[in-house]
Amino acid sequence: MGLYSHYDGAHNHPINRALHMIAIPVGFSSIIVVWWHWIIGLLLIPTAFALAWLGHLIEGNKPAFLSNPAHVFVAPVWMAKKIFGRVGRQA
16 A cells, blocks of 8 residues: 555544644744744644644554655645645546
8 A cells, every 4th residue: 555545544533634634734834933933843743743643643644754754745635636636636
């Protein structure tokens, strides 16, 4: 099973998906925010992980990055496909 399909399969519950749609941008924005205000930037990281973990508690599975840390980089691709895939189908 590929990285993307494994990641997608671990995020089926609608609440888990919604929480990840918030957590992924928060987590990646922390990289940028840390340059301007390092305390806030560093606080965004556990906030993002807490949202994602909550989603996995609701779904009843473990986060994908625990089986392969590369899933951290698959997450934004997954999110973009979910957002832009829906937009593309509506057009």
